[in-house]
Amino acid sequence: MDHKPATIAVQAGRPAHEPDQPLNVPITMASTYVAGGDKEYGRYTNDSWVAFEEVLGKLEGGKALSFASGLAAIATLLDLVNDSVVVATEQSYLGTIGQLADLEARGRLTARLTDFSDTDGVVKLLKKLDGEVALVWIETPTNPGMQVADLPAIIEAAHEAGARVVVDNTFATPMLQQPLSLGADIVIHSATKFIAGHSDVLMGALVVSDEALWDVLKARRDLLGAIPGPFEAWLALRGLRTLPLRVERSAANAAALAERFAAHPAVEEVRYPGFGGMLAVVLPTAEQADLLTHSTSLWVNATSLGGVESTFERRRRWKTESATVPDGLVRLSVGVEDVDDLWDDLVQALDRLVG
């Protein structure tokens, strides 16, 4: 039976409804298993990973594989690319850009970074590189620029050029965007963010629709060992149970805040894609942005995102952040608190900037 996401998030990945079965898969702390079965060793499988993967896979419409972090998932995937071109979103997460730059410096691939909000430009580039591109790497919305890519159009052009398509779905989550159903080949998640959702665990995942590709990625994870701990997977699954509720609330809060920011004279620009729990505001100077992030009591000045608690930061405080990101850009991860309390906390700080 096909269930809706809110049902899948709660019901999938559980033991059978039989007498004395626990409702949740218990944490198995094991580095090894008695020989003679399928499990053998703790780097190959763990019940908590499998339960987490079942739920995330069903939500994305594919088969999931869990990793120690988002970057561990990305590194394992990029390890499969040899001597070819990767066309990637220029405003991708700085760790993704960092890995591409590192691999390029070591002669493993050529990275072509481009503006994915310019659909015609990307399609033209892919036509020019026909047959040479191994992967098209799409992050949408981007972190932290909040640019959105036209997935169906770019996926079609990428496939015509003979490339596989990867979508970093960390910001949108499967509640708001299901790239596999739009034809993408691989979805990547920093499960650290909305998936786990409580700012207490680092984890990552890949999701694919092709079983043979899943086998290739699983073999690579076995080889490289970028696996999560059992406790991390258990925590991430516990968080995933409430993903639909959390995304609904944080997206509603973000929509309301985007509107209020747009009407405030201290704010130069609001970047809100119209969905999801992330937004960015641009203030005229870095100093004003720093003042905002240091003048609130509810909002926490912290990196990372997707937790139940509202956090924000000026992104260019990171030396490795792209120069395409304005100096005064503050990225906000909107939590599930009361939206009026969140706004009151922001507006007392914003008023000081124009007062």
Ligand SMILES: *Cc1c(COP(=O)(O)O)cnc(C)c1O
């Ligand atoms: C955080 C993040 C990553 C990296 O994930 P980690 O779990 O921190 O390793 C990748 N992509 C995006 C969009 C992110 O926000």
